[in-house]
Amino acid sequence: MIRLDPAVPDAADRVRNTAAAIDPTARVKDVEDTERDAAFSSVRTGVLVGSTLTMLLVAASLLVTTLEQLRDRKRLLSSLVAFGTRRSTLALSVLWQTAVPIALGLALAxxxxxxxxxxxLRTGGQRVQDWWVFLPVLGIGTALxxxxxxxxxxxxxxxxxxxxLRTE
Structure with a gap:
């Protein structure tokens, strides 16, 4: 690790050139100290918690809807199995039925x-620092x-x- 003087504008380039002269396969990475505002961190945590709770409510609603649809299709499911439809095909149809609404909702969100x-951020004069901040929400959606x-x-x-298949 090398600490560079921030006042020297091309110090990082000189370090890269020297490292390349010593070993052409060497990698040089810049490490900078960053500070995170406490208010920003609390807002970020709040948004993550809020989105998680919202996703849990969506998943509960989707579970109730899926179970209700399965119950309504009891006779149809039994006849499909009686005619030779594989159970794994029907299980994949349930996965598809739950994945499509959540995937579409997550894509729009x-x-x-x-x-x-x-x-x-642009209104506040800031720039985007982390484009991948939405990945935890996608992970939660996939888990749900x-x-x-x-x-x-x-x-x-x-x-x-x-x-x-029996009827009254």
Missing amino acids: VAGGLGLGVVL IALVTLLSMPALWRLMRTDG
Whole structure:
């Protein structure tokens, strides 16, 4: 590690040139001290917590809707299995049914959030420092898709039994 004098404008270039002369495969990285405003950090944490809670509410609603749709399609699911449809195909259809709404919602939210964030930062005279700040929310959304799908599987397996073909 080398500490450079910030007053020398081309010091970093000189270090890179010297490192390349010593070893052409050497890598030189700039490390800078950054400070983060406490208010900014609390707003960022608040937005992450708020988006997580919102995503949990969306996932709960999606789980209830999925289970209700599966219950309404009990006879159809039983007949599909009786005609030879693989159970894995039906399980993938449930995954698709939960993944599409959350993926579309996340895509719109990320696009809108990044656009609004850029506008707000430019209004305040700041520049974007971290374009990948939305990745935790995408991770939460992906985890919730998996969770809703897994929680709906027991109901799906139960509804695909042949006793669903019996009528009163």
